[in-house]
Amino acid sequence: MKRIVYREWRLAPARYWGILGVLAVMVGAGLLAFAYMEHEGHWVTGMNNSVVWGTPHVFAVFLIIASSGALNIASIGSVFRKPIYKPLGRLSGLLALALLAGGLMVLVLDLGRPERLVVALTNYNFKSIFAWNIFLYTGFMAIVITYLWSMADRKGDPFIRPVGVFALLWRLALTTGTGSIFGFLVARQAYDAAILGPMFVAMSFAYGLAVFVLVLMFGFAEDRRPIGARMLRRLKNLLAVFVLAVLYFTLVYHLTSAYGAKDQGLEGWLLFDGGVYTTLFWVGWILLGSLVPLGILYHPVRGAEAPWVAAACVLVILGGLAALAVVIIASQAYPLQLFPGKTILESGFLDGVGGQPAPYHPTLPELLLGFGGVGLALLITAVGVRVLQFLPESLADEVLPIDEETIEQPVAKAA
Template sequence: MAELYFSKIKGDSKEYFALLIFLALIVAWGAYGFWVMFRQGHWVTGMTNQVIWGLPIVSVVYLIGASAGSLIISALAGVFGKEEYKIFSRMAAYLAALMIVGALLDIFLDLGKVEHGMNVIRYFNFSSIFSWNAFLYTSYFALCCIYLLAQMERKDKLVKILAIVAVAWAVLVHSGTGGIIGFIYSMDLWHSPLTAPLFIISAIASGIGIMIPILVLTFRYTNRYLDENLIRGLAKIMGAMIILLLYCFTVENLERGYVPAHAEAIYMSLFDWSQPFPKVFWFIQIFMGMLIPLAILLYPRTWRSVNWLCVAGIIHAIGVFAERYILVVPGLAYPKEVFPPGYEMAHIPPFEYGAPYVPGWPEVALVAGTFALIFLLFLIGLKVFELLPETGEVNEQ
C-alpha cells in the first residue's frame, strides 16, 4: 500500500473557535450540575432508593460500548487486513480513549463521594466483577494510548500486534460490563446469557454509528477527500450488527417471557403503556434506532447518499442509548423478590412496581457535559496531534 501521511489541522477559523466555546459552555453546565449533586446530595436527581442507577450509569455503559466499537474500527487494518481503513485508525483510537475517559468520569461523578472511587484499588475484591472491571477499564485506557502512540511512531509490526490485543481487550472489557448486568440472577429483567454478546454487537454498531458522521464532517470541514465507499463499508457492518441485535432481542425477550415468574416484569417493560419503558423500547430503540436505519441502508437512493448514512448512524446511536436505558432502569424499577416461597410481594413504596424515574436536570447536565468534553478534547486533539491523513483514500502502488 502507498505510504500514508498524517497531519494536524490548522484550527484557526472562527467556526472552529466558536464550536470550542459552545462545547466548553456545555462542559461548564455539566460541572455545575455535578457541583449541585455533590453539595446537595442525590435527592436532586430523579434517582431513588429503588432506582439507584440513572442517566449517568446509562451513559457509562453506552460510552464503554461506543469506545470498544471505535477501537475495533481503528483495528480493522491491523487485525482484518482492511488496509483501506487505515486512514481512520488514529482518529478512531483517539476517540476510543476519550470515550473510556468519559465513562470513567461519569462513574466517579455519580458516586456522590468521589474519593470513594479509590476504594476499588485499596480494597480489591477478587470475587467482585466491579473490582475486575475497574482493572479492565484502566488497562483498556492505557492500551488505547499505547496503541495510538505506536501508530504515531510508525511502529508497524507493533501496531499489528497491539491491534489484535486491542480488539481482544475491547471484547473482554465490554463482556465484563455486560457481566455486571447479566450475572445478577435475582433481577428478572437483568439475568441473561445473551447480555455479554449483546453488549459486543451493540458496541460495534453504536461505535460505527457515531464514527460515520464524525468522519464525514471532519473530512468535509478540513477539506480532505474521503472515499464514500469506505463509509458505505462501515455502514454495511453497522447494518449487519443491527440485524443481529434485532434477532438477539427477539430471542432474549421470548425466552424471558416464556418463564411464568418473569411474565409481570416483561409486561411492565414491554407492554404496560402506563409506564415509560414500552414507549422507549418500541419507538426509540426498535423503530427509530433500528428499523429506520435499516430502511435507509436498504433503500437504494438513501444508500447512495453519504448524508443519509450519517443520519442512519446518528439515529442508531440514539437508539442504542435508549437500549442501554431499557437495560438499566426497568430492571431496577421492577422490585426483586425478597421473600421466600409462600409469601406475596406487595408492590408498595419504597419498593414498588414500575418505580418512577425522571432524570433531574443535574443528571442531564452531567451527561451532556461528559459528551461535550469528549468532543471538545477531540477537536483540540485534531489541532495538537497528527490524526488526520492528507487524503481520504489509500491507493495501490
C-alpha cells in the same frame, strides 16, 4: 494506491475555538451539575432507593461501550487485514480513548462519595465484576495509547498487529465485563442473563461505529476533506451488520424471557404496559434506533448519500441511549419478585404495591452530567485531531488502500 498522508485538523481559528467553546460549555455544565449533586446529595436527582442507577449511568455505559466499539475500525484494519481501514486507525484509537474518558468522568462524578476514588483504586474486592472493570478500563487506556504509538511511529510498525490483537481481546473482555455488571446480578429478573455480555459487545460495535462515522464525517466536512463512495459504502454496510447483530441479541433475550412463566410478568409489562419504558423500547430501541437506520443504510439510493448515512448514525446513537435506558432503568423500575404467586398490598418501602413499577423522573443535573461526559469525549477528540496527525488528508476512492489483503499465489510467483 497512494501513500496515506495524515494532517492536523486545519480549521479557521474562529471556527475551531467556537467548537471548543461549545464543548467546554458542555463540560462546564456537567461539572456544575456534579458540584450541585455532590453538595446537596443525590436527593436533587430522580434516582432513589428503587432506581439506584439513572440517567448518568445510561450516558456512562453508552460512552464506555461506544469507546470499545470505536476501536473497531483500527482492529479491522490491522487485526483482520483490511488495508482500506488503515487510514482510519489513528482516529479510531483517539476516539476510543476520548469516549472512555468521558464515560468514566460521568461514572465517577455520580458516586455518592467521589472524593473516595482513591479508595476504589486502592481497595479491591476481586470477586466484584465492578472491580475487574476498573482494571479493564485503566488497562484499555494503556493498551490504546500503545496501539496509537505503534500506528503513528515508524518504529512501531512491527508491533501494530500484536498490539492490535491484544487490544481486540481486551476490549471484548471490557464490553463483556460491562454487560456482565448487569448479567451477573441474580436479584433482578431483567438481569441474571449471560446473553447481556455478548449483547453489550454487539451494542458496542454499533454505537461505537455510529459515533465514529459521525465524528469522521463532521471532521472531514469541516476541513473539506473528501470521503469517497468506497469508504462510505464500507462503513455503512458495517454499521448495518452491527445494528442487525444487536437486534438478533435483543430478540433472543426477550424470547428467552417470554418463554417461561417466571418472567412473563416482566416481558408483558416491558413490551406492552410499561408506559414510557414500552415507548423507549419499541419506538426508541427497535423502530428509530434499529429498523429505520437499517432502512436507510440498505436503501439503494439513500444508503449511498452521506447526509442519510449521518442521519442513520444519529438514529443508532439515540436508539442506543433508549436501549440502555431500558436495560438500566426499566430493569430496576420493575419490582423485585420477592413473593411469586402473591400480590403486595401494602409496603413501607415501595415494593411494587399491586405490581406498580418504581418511580423515576430524570432531572436536569443528571442530564447535564451525562452531556458533560459527551462534551469531554468530543473535546479530547477535537484537541487531539488539531494538535496531532490523526486524520488522513483524504479518503477519496483513488487514494484508499485495497479492501483486503490477498494471498500471494506461490505458483504464479514461481512462474
